[in-house]
Amino acid sequence: AQSVTQLDSHVSVSEGTPVLLRCNYSSSYSPSLFWYVQHPNKGLQLLLKYTSAATLVKGINGFEAEFKKSETSFHLTKPSAHMSDAAEYFCVPEAADSSYKLIFGSGTRLLVRP
Protein backbone atom coordinates (compact mmCIF):
# COMPACT_ATOMS: atom_id res chain seq x y z
CA ALA A 1 0.00 0.00 0.00
CA GLN A 2 1.10 3.53 -0.63
CA SER A 3 2.08 5.74 2.27
CA VAL A 4 3.84 9.03 2.91
CA THR A 5 5.83 10.14 5.94
CA GLN A 6 6.73 13.69 6.80
CA LEU A 7 9.58 13.20 9.17
CA ASP A 8 9.19 16.40 11.20
CA SER A 9 5.95 17.74 12.64
CA HIS A 10 7.59 21.12 13.34
CA VAL A 11 10.63 22.84 11.85
CA SER A 12 11.93 26.13 13.21
CA VAL A 13 14.45 28.26 11.32
CA SER A 14 15.75 31.80 11.50
CA GLU A 15 14.87 34.23 8.76
CA GLY A 16 17.49 34.10 6.01
CA THR A 17 18.64 30.55 6.80
CA PRO A 18 17.96 27.45 4.66
CA VAL A 19 14.78 25.42 4.94
CA LEU A 20 14.60 21.62 4.71
CA LEU A 21 11.27 19.80 5.04
CA ARG A 22 11.59 16.06 4.73
CA CYS A 23 9.24 13.64 3.02
CA ASN A 24 9.53 9.93 2.36
CA TYR A 25 7.02 7.89 0.45
CA SER A 26 6.53 4.22 -0.14
CA SER A 27 5.23 2.98 -3.42
CA SER A 28 5.87 0.17 -5.83
CA TYR A 29 6.36 2.76 -8.56
CA SER A 30 7.20 6.43 -8.92
CA PRO A 31 4.02 8.35 -8.29
CA SER A 32 3.23 11.94 -9.07
CA LEU A 33 4.30 13.93 -6.02
CA PHE A 34 3.21 17.35 -4.87
CA TRP A 35 4.06 19.80 -2.13
CA TYR A 36 1.25 22.03 -0.92
CA VAL A 37 1.41 24.95 1.50
CA GLN A 38 -1.40 26.11 3.75
CA HIS A 39 -1.23 29.44 5.52
CA PRO A 40 -3.36 29.86 8.65
CA ASN A 41 -7.09 29.75 7.93
CA LYS A 42 -6.46 29.46 4.20
CA GLY A 43 -6.85 26.84 1.51
CA LEU A 44 -3.98 24.85 0.03
CA GLN A 45 -1.66 26.24 -2.61
CA LEU A 46 0.39 24.07 -4.93
CA LEU A 47 4.11 24.77 -4.43
CA LEU A 48 5.52 22.31 -6.92
CA LYS A 49 4.95 18.94 -8.56
CA TYR A 50 7.02 16.01 -9.73
CA THR A 51 5.66 14.03 -12.64
CA SER A 52 8.77 12.09 -13.80
CA ALA A 53 10.00 14.73 -16.26
CA ALA A 54 12.92 15.95 -14.13
CA THR A 55 14.13 14.90 -10.69
CA LEU A 56 14.86 18.44 -9.52
CA VAL A 57 11.67 20.43 -9.48
CA LYS A 58 11.47 24.17 -9.00
CA GLY A 59 8.35 25.69 -7.54
CA ILE A 60 6.97 29.03 -6.53
CA ASN A 61 8.46 31.41 -3.96
CA GLY A 62 11.99 29.96 -4.33
CA PHE A 63 11.13 26.44 -3.18
CA GLU A 64 12.46 23.35 -4.88
CA ALA A 65 12.40 19.60 -4.29
CA GLU A 66 14.47 16.70 -5.51
CA PHE A 67 12.98 13.31 -6.25
CA LYS A 68 15.36 10.53 -5.19
CA LYS A 69 14.00 7.17 -6.16
CA SER A 70 16.79 5.24 -4.41
CA GLU A 71 15.91 6.93 -1.13
CA THR A 72 12.16 7.21 -1.86
CA SER A 73 12.42 10.82 -0.78
CA PHE A 74 11.04 14.12 -2.01
CA HIS A 75 12.44 16.71 0.37
CA LEU A 76 11.46 20.38 0.05
CA THR A 77 14.15 23.04 0.31
CA LYS A 78 14.59 26.78 0.12
CA PRO A 79 17.95 28.57 0.36
CA SER A 80 16.75 31.45 2.52
CA ALA A 81 13.62 31.52 4.67
CA HIS A 82 11.32 34.51 4.73
CA MET A 83 8.84 35.36 7.46
CA SER A 84 6.00 34.83 5.00
CA ASP A 85 7.05 31.18 4.59
CA ALA A 86 5.64 30.34 8.03
CA ALA A 87 2.86 27.89 7.27
CA GLU A 88 1.89 24.21 7.18
CA TYR A 89 3.43 22.15 4.40
CA PHE A 90 2.02 18.90 3.06
CA CYS A 91 3.82 16.29 0.99
CA VAL A 92 1.24 14.60 -1.20
CA PRO A 93 1.73 11.64 -3.51
CA GLU A 94 -1.00 10.66 -5.85
CA ALA A 95 -2.68 7.28 -5.38
CA ALA A 96 -1.30 4.47 -7.51
CA ASP A 97 -4.69 3.52 -8.84
CA SER A 98 -6.72 5.60 -11.27
CA SER A 99 -8.88 7.04 -8.53
CA TYR A 100 -7.59 10.66 -8.64
CA LYS A 101 -7.00 10.39 -4.90
CA LEU A 102 -4.36 12.37 -3.07
CA ILE A 103 -2.60 10.85 -0.06
CA PHE A 104 -1.79 13.62 2.40
CA GLY A 105 1.18 13.47 4.71
CA SER A 106 0.63 14.54 8.30
CA GLY A 107 2.10 17.96 7.60
CA THR A 108 5.09 19.96 8.79
CA ARG A 109 4.61 23.30 10.47
CA LEU A 110 7.37 25.71 9.52
CA LEU A 111 8.15 28.44 12.03
CA VAL A 112 10.38 31.33 10.97
CA ARG A 113 12.10 33.32 13.70
CA PRO A 114 13.01 36.96 13.10
Place this chain on the structure above:
Amino acid sequence: DTEVTQTPKHLVMGMTNKKSLKCEQHMGHRAMYWYKQKAKKPPELMFVYSYEKLSINESVPSRFSPECPNSSLLNLHLHALQPEDSALYLCASSHSKDYGYTFGSGTRLTVV
Protein backbone atom coordinates in the same frame (compact mmCIF):
# COMPACT_ATOMS: atom_id res chain seq x y z
CA ASP B 1 -9.66 32.15 -14.50
CA THR B 2 -7.38 29.87 -12.47
CA GLU B 3 -9.31 29.73 -9.24
CA VAL B 4 -11.69 27.54 -7.33
CA THR B 5 -14.28 29.72 -5.63
CA GLN B 6 -16.07 28.53 -2.51
CA THR B 7 -19.04 30.16 -0.86
CA PRO B 8 -19.79 30.99 1.84
CA LYS B 9 -16.43 31.54 3.55
CA HIS B 10 -17.97 31.06 6.98
CA LEU B 11 -21.15 29.26 8.04
CA VAL B 12 -22.73 28.73 11.43
CA MET B 13 -25.65 26.33 11.51
CA GLY B 14 -27.78 24.58 14.06
CA MET B 15 -28.12 20.83 14.19
CA THR B 16 -31.60 20.94 12.66
CA ASN B 17 -30.72 23.28 9.81
CA LYS B 18 -30.27 22.52 6.14
CA LYS B 19 -27.55 24.42 4.32
CA SER B 20 -25.42 24.07 1.21
CA LEU B 21 -21.80 24.76 0.37
CA LYS B 22 -20.97 25.83 -3.15
CA CYS B 23 -17.85 25.38 -5.23
CA GLU B 24 -17.20 26.74 -8.72
CA GLN B 25 -14.36 26.53 -11.22
CA HIS B 26 -14.05 27.65 -14.82
CA MET B 27 -10.76 25.98 -15.73
CA GLY B 28 -12.38 23.10 -17.61
CA HIS B 29 -11.30 20.63 -14.94
CA ARG B 30 -13.29 17.41 -15.12
CA ALA B 31 -12.59 16.11 -11.63
CA MET B 32 -13.86 17.86 -8.52
CA TYR B 33 -13.44 16.99 -4.87
CA TRP B 34 -14.70 17.69 -1.38
CA TYR B 35 -12.26 17.47 1.52
CA LYS B 36 -12.83 17.94 5.25
CA GLN B 37 -10.06 19.36 7.41
CA LYS B 38 -10.12 19.41 11.20
CA ALA B 39 -7.81 21.72 13.10
CA LYS B 40 -4.12 20.80 12.93
CA LYS B 41 -4.86 17.79 10.70
CA PRO B 42 -4.35 17.11 6.99
CA PRO B 43 -7.38 17.23 4.71
CA GLU B 44 -9.46 14.06 4.45
CA LEU B 45 -11.11 13.12 1.19
CA MET B 46 -14.91 12.94 1.26
CA PHE B 47 -16.10 12.73 -2.36
CA VAL B 48 -14.71 12.70 -5.89
CA TYR B 49 -16.67 13.60 -8.99
CA SER B 50 -15.25 12.67 -12.36
CA TYR B 51 -17.02 13.96 -15.46
CA GLU B 52 -19.96 14.98 -13.27
CA LYS B 53 -20.44 11.49 -11.89
CA LEU B 54 -19.72 10.49 -8.31
CA SER B 55 -16.72 8.18 -8.48
CA ILE B 56 -15.60 8.02 -4.85
CA ASN B 57 -17.53 8.29 -1.58
CA GLU B 58 -15.20 7.73 1.34
CA SER B 59 -17.92 6.27 3.57
CA VAL B 60 -19.22 9.72 4.41
CA PRO B 61 -22.39 9.88 6.56
CA SER B 62 -25.58 10.53 4.63
CA ARG B 63 -26.08 13.88 6.36
CA PHE B 64 -23.55 15.09 3.76
CA SER B 65 -24.97 14.94 0.25
CA PRO B 66 -22.87 16.02 -2.74
CA GLU B 67 -24.23 17.23 -6.03
CA CYS B 68 -22.57 18.11 -9.33
CA PRO B 69 -25.13 19.98 -11.47
CA ASN B 70 -22.64 20.69 -14.26
CA SER B 71 -18.93 20.52 -15.02
CA SER B 72 -18.20 23.83 -13.30
CA LEU B 73 -20.23 23.51 -10.14
CA LEU B 74 -20.08 21.29 -7.08
CA ASN B 75 -22.39 21.52 -4.10
CA LEU B 76 -22.37 19.91 -0.69
CA HIS B 77 -25.77 19.75 0.96
CA LEU B 78 -25.78 19.58 4.75
CA HIS B 79 -28.60 18.34 6.96
CA ALA B 80 -28.83 17.38 10.61
CA LEU B 81 -25.14 17.86 11.25
CA GLN B 82 -23.41 17.23 14.54
CA PRO B 83 -21.02 19.56 16.39
CA GLU B 84 -18.14 17.22 15.50
CA ASP B 85 -18.78 18.05 11.84
CA SER B 86 -17.40 21.52 12.50
CA ALA B 87 -14.36 21.87 10.24
CA LEU B 88 -12.89 23.57 7.20
CA TYR B 89 -14.47 22.15 4.05
CA LEU B 90 -12.25 22.39 1.02
CA CYS B 91 -13.19 21.99 -2.60
CA ALA B 92 -10.62 21.14 -5.26
CA SER B 93 -10.52 20.46 -8.96
CA SER B 94 -8.03 18.89 -11.34
CA HIS B 95 -7.50 18.57 -15.07
CA SER B 96 -5.73 15.24 -14.88
CA LYS B 97 -3.63 13.24 -12.46
CA ASP B 98 -0.32 14.83 -13.38
CA TYR B 99 -1.38 18.45 -13.35
CA GLY B 100 -1.92 18.93 -9.65
CA TYR B 101 -5.03 20.00 -7.88
CA THR B 102 -6.35 23.52 -7.39
CA PHE B 103 -7.93 24.10 -4.01
CA GLY B 104 -10.44 26.71 -2.96
CA SER B 105 -9.94 28.73 0.20
CA GLY B 106 -12.56 26.69 2.01
CA THR B 107 -15.73 27.15 4.03
CA ARG B 108 -15.27 27.32 7.79
CA LEU B 109 -18.30 25.46 9.17
CA THR B 110 -19.41 25.64 12.78
CA VAL B 111 -22.28 23.45 13.96
CA VAL B 112 -23.94 24.62 17.16
